[in-house]
Amino acid sequence: MxxxxxxxxxxxxxxxxxxxxxxxxxxxxxxxxxxxxxxxxxxxxxxxxxxxxxxxxxxxxxxxxxxLLKKDFRPGQQVLLFNSRSKLFLDKLKSKWFGPFTIKEVKPYGAMELFDPHSETPDRSWTVNGKRLKLYHGGNIKRLTTIL
Missing domain, CATH: 1.20.5 (Single alpha-helices involved in coiled-coils or other helix-helix interfaces)
Incomplete structure (x- = not known):
């Protein structure tokens, strides 16, 4: 056809x-x-x-x-806490690590109980995920901010 x-x-x-x-x-x-x-x-x-x-x-x-580095935390160690909320702001040079804090208790499955030794209320503690922590080796933490 x-x-x-x-x-x-x-x-x-x-x-x-x-x-x-x-x-x-x-x-x-x-x-x-x-x-x-x-x-x-x-x-x-x-x-x-x-x-x-x-x-x-x-x-x-x-x-x-x-x-990968194994993070092995023990009670009494000083650590820095990663603040994920600081990603929302435009302060690019601002440090996202806060602390130092001291580990009060290591809980199962990577949870850690922290407290701030320099706080007015030393009995106040909170639980965070161990993935948000890194060891604090001493020294000052420089918190740089941008000038607008």
Whole structure:
């Protein structure tokens, strides 16, 4: 059909088209086997890609875990507390670490109970996540602020 109308080709044109199709599709069984081989090769490449991706992820995870520092806190140590709320303000040069605070108690699953030894009420303590803490090694904490 050409543009919605039935179209008959001349006999010799049909004959040439028939021979071209016969030449291109010489053996159906052979072309079927070739297609199956191509599909198997594609599946093998896909499995190799999954395997290499898994190996890469394992290596990256091992490297990352090797670079992590274990935070081992004990009661009586001085620590700095990360203040995540200071991200909301535009003071780029302002330190986000506050303290030093002293660890009063280490609770299970990484929770720590802190208190401020320089506070007017030394019995006031609060519990924070241990991921928000880092060891305080002494010295002054410089709190730089921008001048507008």
């Amino acid at each position: 050409v543009y919605g109308k039935a179209c008959h080709l001349p006999v010799e044109m049909e004959h040439k088209v028939y021979w071209a199709l016969k030449f291109l599709n010489f053996d159906e069984a052979l072309s079927g086997e070739k297609r199956k081989l191509q599909l198997l090769e594609l599946e093998e490449m896909r499995l190799n890609a999954y395997e290499s991706s898994r190996l890469y992820k394992e290596k990256v995870k091992a490297y990352h875990n090797k670079m």
